[in-house]
Amino acid sequence: MDDADFSMSKLAFFSMYDYYSFSVIPVLGELVAGDRDCYQYLVESEVFGSMIANAWFQKVEYENLVGGVATIHSGF
Incomplete structure (x- = not known):
């Protein structure tokens, strides 16, 4: 694997992580704890x-x- 392949993999990982952080974590916080706002603020560090x-x-x-x-x- 050359550096370009690693960079693309890293970029894809962070894109997926951002999506997970801002879209999934707050929804899970609302479903599990009944408090979306607290979990939204966690991802806005x-x-x-x-x-x-x-x-x-x-x-x-x-x-x-x-x-x-x-x-x-x-x-x-």
């Missing part, structure tokens, strides 16, 4: 850092893992 900073946390940081599939946020 870019906003999360500002949310915890607005909640008086200091030293808010984040680290993207696996190319952005998961993100670790921290604050004190």
